[in-house]
Amino acid sequence: MAALRVYIVMRVMLMIPMVLILLTIVFFTLRILPGDPVRAMYGAKIPPEVAEELLTEWGLNKPWHVQYIDYLSGLLRGDFGISYRTKRPVLVEIFTYFPATLELSIFSMIIAIVFGIPLGVYAAHKRGEPSDCLCRILAISIYAMPIFWLGLMLQLMVIILDIPIPTGSRISPLKEPTHITGLYVLDSLLTGNVDSLVDALSHLFLPSITLGLVLSGVITRMTRSNMLDTLRTDYVTAARARGIAEWRVLIKYAFRNAILPVVTMTGLLFALLLAGAVLTENTFNWPGLGTYLVTCIANRDYPAIQGVITFYALIVGFVSLIVDIVNALLDPRIKY
Amino acid sequence: MKVKSERPMKQFKGAILQSISRLDFLSSIKGRAEWYMMVIGMSILVLFLGIAVFAPYISPHDPNAMVDKPFLPPNSKHIMGTNQLGQDVFSRFVWGSRTSLLIAGLSTIIAFVIGVPLGLLSGFVGGKLDRVLSMIMDAIYAFPGLILAIAVATMLGPGILNVAVSLAVVYAPTYFRVIRNQTLSVREQLYVEAAKALGADKMTIMSYYIFPNVIPSVVVISSLCIADAILTAAGLSFIGVGISPEIPDWGYDVSNGQRFLTYRAWWIITFPGLGILFTVIGFSLLGESLDEILNPKLRER
Numbered sequence: 001m002a003a004l005r006v007y008i009v010m011r012v013m014l015m016i017p018m019v020l021i022l023l024t025i026v027f028f029t030l031r032i033l034p035g036d037p038v039r040a041m042y043g044a045k046i047p048p049e050v051a052e053e054l055l056t057e058w059g060l061n062k063p064w065h066v067q068y069i070d071y072l073s074g075l076l077r078g079d080f081g082i083s084y085r086t087k088r089p090v091l092v093e094i095f096t097y098f099p100a101t102l103e104l105s106i107f108s109m110i111i112a113i114v115f116g117i118p119l120g121v122y123a124a125h126k127r128g129e130p131s132d133c134l135c136r137i138l139a140i141s142i143y144a145m146p147i148f149w150l151g152l153m154l155q156l157m158v159i160i161l162d163i164p165i166p167t168g169s170r171i172s173p174l175k176e177p178t179h180i181t182g183l184y185v186l187d188s189l190l191t192g193n194v195d196s197l198v199d200a201l202s203h204l205f206l207p208s209i210t211l212g213l214v215l216s217g218v219i220t221r222m223t224r225s226n227m228l229d230t231l232r233t234d235y236v237t238a239a240r241a242r243g244i245a246e247w248r249v250l251i252k253y254a255f256r257n258a259i260l261p262v263v264t265m266t267g268l269l270f271a272l273l274l275a276g277a278v279l280t281e282n283t284f285n286w287p288g289l290g291t292y293l294v295t296c297i298a299n300r301d302y303p304a305i306q307g308v309i310t311f312y313a314l315i316v317g318f319v320s321l322i323v324d325i326v327n328a329l330l331d332p333r334i335k336y
Numbered sequence: 337m338k339v340k341s342e343r344p345m346k347q348f349k350g351a352i353l354q355s356i357s358r359l360d361f362l363s364s365i366k367g368r369a370e371w372y373m374m375v376i377g378m379s380i381l382v383l384f385l386g387i388a389v390f391a392p393y394i395s396p397h398d399p400n401a402m403v404d405k406p407f408l409p410p411n412s413k414h415i416m417g418t419n420q421l422g423q424d425v426f427s428r429f430v431w432g433s434r435t436s437l438l439i440a441g442l443s444t445i446i447a448f449v450i451g452v453p454l455g456l457l458s459g460f461v462g463g464k465l466d467r468v469l470s471m472i473m474d475a476i477y478a479f480p481g482l483i484l485a486i487a488v489a490t491m492l493g494p495g496i497l498n499v500a501v502s503l504a505v506v507y508a509p510t511y512f513r514v515i516r517n518q519t520l521s522v523r524e525q526l527y528v529e530a531a532k533a534l535g536a537d538k539m540t541i542m543s544y545y546i547f548p549n550v551i552p553s554v555v556v557i558s559s560l561c562i563a564d565a566i567l568t569a570a571g572l573s574f575i576g577v578g579i580s581p582e583i584p585d586w587g588y589d590v591s592n593g594q595r596f597l598t599y600r601a602w603w604i605i606t607f608p609g610l611g612i613l614f615t616v617i618g619f620s621l622l623g624e625s626l627d628e629i630l631n632p633k634l635r636e637r
Binding site for chain 2: 018029043271274275294316
């Protein structure tokens with residue numbers, strides 16, 4: 001156990017350069033790339049005096065190394081800048097939108113796992129047969145679907161068939177549960193508010209199916225190829241030779257080892273989830289971080305855009321840390 | 337003594353031809369599932385490429401002109417109907433294929449030009465350079481592609497080239513990683529050592545001995561990356577940081593049509609979406625089948 005603790009400390013230390021690189025990439029992308037952000041936002045026709053004023057206001061006319069230090073030291077103090085549009089701290093804004101994204105992500109992930117893993121196991125089991133081919137074509141087609149288009153098609157279906165499922169927003173007016181965590185499903189469960197719970201779940205239905213389906217395509221492919229690898233190992237052959245029922249071999253023997261690499265891939269899947277959430281949220285008018293980002297872009301709110309992208313960079317660093325630690329816990333072969 | 341061909345271009349061409357001739361075994365997989373996947377993928381791509389190339393002859397109307405009443409459902413005059421501005425949806429669909437493939441192709445070329453030489457250099461030289469480059473590329477790779485592309489595209493402003501650049505930033509690390517890892521294994525090969533022993537300089541080894549041997553893996557990667565790039569580009573247009581509205585584009589058209597869902601104007605968003613879907617399926621099928629064919633570990637299965 002001591003070794004594990006050392007590993008975790010080491011891994012946390014290693015996270016520092018990674019986050020620093022991520023933040024540097026964000027910084028250079030948003031500052032240095034086109035020359036100057038103000039003209040990138042408002043076009044070249046902006047009067048020079050106005051441009052100068054905005055540059056001064058956003059601290060962008062200092063030498064770039066000073067800006068870089070300002071940016072990093074600001075982050076250390078938890079200062080993500082002040083939104084130009086709402087005049088509120090960007091971090092406060094982010095935290096009002098983030099629970100919605102988190103809730104959508106959790107439900108989508110559940111749907112993706114529930115659909116994706118059994119389909120992958122089934123495809124591997126039927127390898128080379130027509131049903132395997134069908135599963136793979138399905139996985140490719142789902143992955144090839146533009147996520148926003150899938151969402152709109154589902155909305156269209158609901159509208160044409162007159163199914164009473166909400167196609168936008170997070171909750172009906174006046175049905176919001178008491179704010180505890182910001183996750184409406186959890187909050188309404190905690191307060192025992194059945195009315196809110198049903199309403200929140202019905203709003204979650206279409207967006208999480210959309211995002212979940214797209215992710216399930218990836219999970220199916222990963223599970224299938226990992227299952228194929230484990231099904232070829234000697235211990236599976238041995239189990240089969242002993243006459244153990246095929247489904248038992250699949251689930252009890254092969255699946256357990258096949259699922260480990262899938263956990264490793266969760267980091268990549270998470271990047272896909274975050275990117276997918278941006279599109280899904282905008283399709284369903286879901287008040288999450290992705291919708292906030294697009295609103296900021298539409299309103300040319302430079303400090304807020306920078307804050308949100310920075311926040312995403314921090315999430316990415318944090319998730320890769322968690323994935324590595326979970327892996328070390330799950331797989332005793334990982335050296336630390 | 338320096339080993340360098342008197343006609344380097346000829347030797348270079350020879351190396352490329354040699355790596356293409358490795359695709360010989362294509363005939364050996366005829367009739368297998370991968371073969372059908374490849375044939376279907378190729379057919380879809382040829383179809384869309386044809387539409388894109390011959391767009392001016394295929395499209396019946398100017399994609400940006402008001403040609404009829406708005407919101408006409410598909411009919412004999414407009415097989416895909418008209419949109420809210422009375423533009424012919426089919427003409428926009430045809431021209432949209434051009435935009436989509438152009439962006440995908442451009443971004444692939446840029447990502448290739450950035451990723452491949454850096455990957456070769458990093459893998460071959462190793463040491464500190466390799467560590468620093470790998471760390472930067474890994475960080476970009478870990479970042480959600482669409483969000484990074486949004487950031488770059490917002491800063492660069494609208495335009496086909498700008499969108500292509502923002503996609504290239506996202507996909508260059510993929511090329512880098514594949515090429516670097518391949519280089520690491522190829523540089524240990526005997527023929528590389530032989531070239532070194534003969535006194536070939538580093539540039540010669542990299543371009544004549546290593547490059548031709550790592551390039552086949554790029555075929556698979558680029559096919560899968562293009563598929564992804566088309567989706568990301570569509571996402572950028574949907575969000576409104578893509579190309580300017582006067583250029584017909586599938587992603588933009590879907591985004592435009594979503595306001596009219598409640599009027600049940602399904603044709604405005606369905607057709608451009610199908611365009612994206614099928615092009616991406618085409619590239620994915622091609623990439624997947626090539627992957628299974630070129631990857632010997634999978635071939636055993």
